[in-house]
Amino acid sequence: EAGVVQSPRYKIIEKKQPVAFWCNPISGHNTLYWYRQNLGQGPELLIRYENEEAVDDSQLPKDRFSAERLKGVDSTLKIQPAELGDSAVYLCASNPPRHGGELFFGEGSRLTVL
Amino acid sequence: SQQGEEDPQALSIQEGENATMNCSYKTSINNLQWYRQNSGRGLVHLILIRSNEREKHSGRLRVTLDTSKKSSSLLITASRAADTASYFCATGLRYQLIWGAGTKLIIKP
Numbered sequence A: 001e002a003g004v005v006q007s008p009r010y011k012i013i014e015k016k017q018p019v020a021f022w023c024n025p026i027s028g029h030n031t032l033y034w035y036r037q038n039l040g041q042g043p044e045l046l047i048r049y050e051n052e053e054a055v056d057d058s059q060l061p062k063d064r065f066s067a068e069r070l071k072g073v074d075s076t077l078k079i080q081p082a083e084l085g086d087s088a089v090y091l092c093a094s095n096p097p098r099h100g101g102e103l104f105f106g107e108g109s110r111l112t113v114l
Numbered sequence B: 001s002q003q004g005e006e007d008p009q010a011l012s013i014q015e016g017e018n019a020t021m022n023c024s025y026k027t028s029i030n031n032l033q034w035y036r037q038n039s040g041r042g043l044v045h046l047i048l049i050r051s052n053e054r055e056k057h058s059g060r061l062r063v064t065l066d067t068s069k070k071s072s073s074l075l076i077t078a079s080r081a082a083d084t085a086s087y088f089c090a091t092g093l094r095y096q097l098i099w100g101a102g103t104k105l106i107i108k109p
Helices: none
Strands: A005-007 A010-013 A019-024 A031-037 A044-050 A053-056 A065-068 A075-079 A088-095 A109-113 B005-007 B010-014 B019-024 B031-037 B043-050 B055-058 B061-066 B071-076 B085-093 B096-099 B103-108
Touching: A005 A088, A010 A019, A019 A088, A019 A109, A031 A075, A044 A065, A044 A075, A044 B096, A075 A088, B005 B085, B010 B019, B019 B103, B031 B061, B031 B071, B043 B055, B043 B061, B043 B071, B071 B085
Parallel strands: A010 A109, B010 B103
Antiparallel strands: A005 A019, A019 A075, A031 A044, A031 A088, A044 A053, A065 A075, A088 A109, B005 B019, B019 B071, B031 B043, B031 B085, B055 B061, B061 B071, B085 B096, B085 B103
């Protein structure tokens, strides 16, 4: 069974440029999470989807961040414009319906903003 | 906001020794989970312990949970070089999962 797939793995951009990250969760996993992980820290939730509905986006900086999961499968996280402080690893995770709580993570997308 | 706090922040031991790391949290939980993260990789789930459980084993891993003290410990026995990684605890309540800053474990050959 394929795991959670994220791309790109690495991205280097100049500040004020846009960037997008893509995530394809494990088949059948209707809950999808985007996390941001700063160096030496644990993950911080940005947004959680149940199917195509964003059910928790309270921590998403909506002035510059947006996300979508149009058909309830894969998802895109966008930053526009990027700032120096956005440099981090963006992690996508998923889990199946009525699951006990274990999350399945992708390898992450490491963003460097210069 | 981070609820879990791991202790120690870093731990360096010889291969074959046991490694113990601790996690403290602040509010009520449904479960507590431990994850491993190798450098530059995603997180991998290790073990989940529910709030009504006190101890759980999985291979060389042993997790304890003391809800009265709001703390948990992860014991890795007979450590191996491949155990070198960061270990995170995450506390679960309903659909929320809140993470600590992790313990960086180094196993010296």
